Amino acid sequence: MIPAEVFLTFILMLSIFLGFELINKVPATLHTPLMSGANAISGITVVGAVSLAGTGQQDLANWLGAAAVALASINVVGGYLVTDRMLAMFKKKEG
Amino acid sequence: MQTLIQFAFVLSAALFIFGLKQLGSPATARRGNLISAIGMLIAIVAALMDQGIVDYRFILAGFVVGGVIGALAARMVAMTSMPEMVALFNGFGGMASLLVGMAALTPNAATFTLVTIVLSILIGGLTFTGSLIAYGKLSERIGSGAVMFVGQQFVNSLIVLGILGSAVMFCLQPDQAHWLYLVVGLSLVFGIMAVIPIGGADMPVVISLLNSYSGLAACAAGFAVDNNILIVAGSLVGASGIILTQIMCKAMNRSLANVLFSGFGSGKVETT
Secondary structure (H helix, E strand, O other), X not given: OXXXXXXXXXXXXHHHHHHHHHOXXXXXXXXXXXXXXXXXXXXXXXXXXXXXXXXXXXXHHHHHHHHHHHHHHHHHHXXXXXXXXXXXXXXXXXX | OHHHHHHHHHHHHHHHHHHHHHHOOOOOXXXXXXXXXXXXXXXXXXXXXXXXXXXXXXXXXXHHHHXXXXXXXXXXXXXXHHHHHHHHHXXXXXXXXXXXXXXXXXXXXXXXXXXXXXXXXXHHHHHHHHHHHHHHHHOOOOOOOOOOXXXXXXXXXXXXXXXXXXXXXXXHOOOXXXXXXXXXXXXXXXXXXHHOOOOHHXXXXXXXXXXXXXXXXXXXXXXXXXXXXXXXXXXXXXXXHHHHHHHHHHHOOOOHHHHXXXXXXXXXXXXX
């Protein structure tokens, strides 16, 4: 039986290589939107936070989880909306 | 049900990858952002199906508070101040990973889990305060110049040693909460110290680097709570963020080390 940590580390390694390969030759105008779009994805930590916020234990971990849900939601919602606003602005300039 | 949730995570990982790819080209960038947002929605809905969740009130409150603040901030920010807004959002993401790391601590956690908890706290904490300083410098709420003082490198070395020491002590004695709080505190201080010596004009590069860090923090938190999608999405952001940072440095004809340590060796650097 292969321990779960090994699988997780495999996933980690492959994702890192994929991340390196995904980004190449990005035009300078897209640097900030791409940074902002990637930043919104890093709000994925909200997925880890919901299970901690939903234990119904009302202990410290539960409160920390709830705070993490709120903070990560700011990151996710704000991140995607700001990126969309930036990219919408480009369209107008070009057209 | 558990299998279904995991397959939903696979789908959202694919959407993140596809979305990031499309974000790199002007014609498809807006669609790429939408695709990645759909991936996020799928991941969140899947996470809510988890049978371990018995009480939705805290989750709902968190979503409402965070969602409203995020939406309002994104709508109201002026076009010219978007980079500092990204820094602020990024800081919140880092803080969320720190909190997830802290909440993931259980009395009989394995050493592997303890190490990942420390990592998510360390990276999340320095991302949080580092991003706040970057936000302050860009929005000129604090002076945008490089802040330097005598013995700065010595102080920074002490902080790094302190973080290493308390991290090791925490992994050896996880029941002693004060080591954990020491890691939290020192990481927060370290984020401030790492960003103050960098001038305001270099902040976009720093924000890109901090963005990469917040991905790594989410990835570490993913190990701490045993969640695949956090590991995949977090490391994607971590790796692509590093590449993007390098591209941004190249566009300015500088190296990353040059940007990060420009404050310390300003005499030598100016000649390049």
